[in-house]
Amino acid sequence: xxxxxxxxxxxxxxxxxxxxxxxxxxxxxxxxxxxxxxxxxxxxxxxxxxxxxxxxxxxxxxxxxxxxxxxxxxxxxxxxxxxxxxxxxxxxxxxxxxxxxxxxxxxxxxxxxxxxxxxxxxxxxxxxxxxxxxxxxxxxxxxxxxxxxxxxxxxxxxxxxxxxxxxxxxxxxxxxxxxxxxxxxxxxxxxxxxxxxxxxxxxxxxxxxxxxxxxxxxxxxxxxxxxxxxxxxxxxxxxxxxxxxxxxxxxxxxxxxxxxxxxxxxxxxxxxxxxxxxxxxxxxxxxxxxxxxxxxxxxxxxxxxxxxxxxxxxxxxxxxxxxxxxxxxxxxxxxxxxxxx
Numbered sequence: 001x002x003x004x005x006x007x008x009x010x011x012x013x014x015x016x017x018x019x020x021x022x023x024x025x026x027x028x029x030x031x032x033x034x035x036x037x038x039x040x041x042x043x044x045x046x047x048x049x050x051x052x053x054x055x056x057x058x059x060x061x062x063x064x065x066x067x068x069x070x071x072x073x074x075x076x077x078x079x080x081x082x083x084x085x086x087x088x089x090x091x092x093x094x095x096x097x098x099x100x101x102x103x104x105x106x107x108x109x110x111x112x113x114x115x116x117x118x119x120x121x122x123x124x125x126x127x128x129x130x131x132x133x134x135x136x137x138x139x140x141x142x143x144x145x146x147x148x149x150x151x152x153x154x155x156x157x158x159x160x161x162x163x164x165x166x167x168x169x170x171x172x173x174x175x176x177x178x179x180x181x182x183x184x185x186x187x188x189x190x191x192x193x194x195x196x197x198x199x200x201x202x203x204x205x206x207x208x209x210x211x212x213x214x215x216x217x218x219x220x221x222x223x224x225x226x227x228x229x230x231x232x233x234x235x236x237x238x239x240x241x242x243x244x245x246x247x248x249x250x251x252x253x254x255x256x257x258x259x260x261x262x263x264x265x266x267x268x269x270x271x272x273x274x275x276x277x278x279x280x281x282x283x284x285x286x287x288x289x290x291x292x293x294x295x296x297x298x299x300x301x302x303x304x305x306x307x308x309x310x311x312x313x314x315x316x317x318x319x320x321x322x323x324x325x326x327x328x329x330x331x332x333x334x335x336x337x338x339x340x341x
């Protein structure tokens with residue numbers, strides 16, 4: 001691929017309130033950085049509002065816009081992955097459509113990459129409009145992740161980043177179902193350069209990451225890049241075993257001395273403690289085992305309903321998901337992304 005200079009990939013979930021403003025600012029930033037040599041890929045992640053209708057309208061009005069509609073809501077990380085499967089650019093910018101990450105920083109990121117960087121990632125020097133709990137939990141998450149992960153993952157970063165074609169192709173070839181893209185990009189390596197910036201408040205609409213999704217996302221990150229929880233489970237099991245042996249030794253010693261061993265209270269405490277430890281250990285192993293089962297099924301990472309460009313909506317052929325990464329890219333290039341030509 002790599003037929004154009006820049007692709008922008010923006011996942012969209014119920015973004016009707018901000019989408020036109022995002023398109024306006026992103027288009028202006030792309031033209032300033034690359035002239036007309038760009039595309040803006042808007043991925044509708046199963047929205048329940050008018051997001052897809054707006055994407056269709058933008059794709060009809062602007063030949064640079066490529067609309068990708070997923071069959072259902074797959075989640076942010078897989079929506080990004082779907083956008084990457086379509087992107088043709090020598091460089092690919094990942095950015096959310098909520099305008100918290102300013103599109104106007106694109107030119108600066110392009111200049112840094114011109115200096116030899118493989119990845120330019122936005123690093124949040126400040127996060128405006130976010131609660132104390134969100135800031136504190138995010139800080140704790142990234143510090144904990146760096147302590148546990150075998151791969152250094154920069155703190156205070158999101159998926160806002162510019163990547164060259166080599167990194168994008170490697171990322172597209174990574175098949176895991178439970179994806180933590182910022183960690184996957186860090187794992188790839190190369191020259192990765194931070195760009196500090198101030199993250200703005202959400203332009204409109206509401207956050208798509210409530211506490212439940214934040215916890216699930218953190219779990220995916222930890223289990224994808226660290227086996228430390230498994231090691232902790234083993235050590236916890238060993239410690240509980242030692243503790244049980246000491247209690248048993250104490251009970252036998254008291255019996256040999258003719259002392260009455262205290263009964264119900266101590267027994268109940270010990271049983272409750274060991275039962276809790278066993279459940280924790282089983283839960284940790286079950287979390288990893290569940291992910292192994294999901295990977296073994298080899299289901300497609302995402303399902304695309306149609307691609308819209310230049311007034312034409314085209315469904316994917318039935319055999320698309322049976323193809324390899326390279327074959328999928330070639331098929332999209334030949335059959336779907338040249339409709340404007």
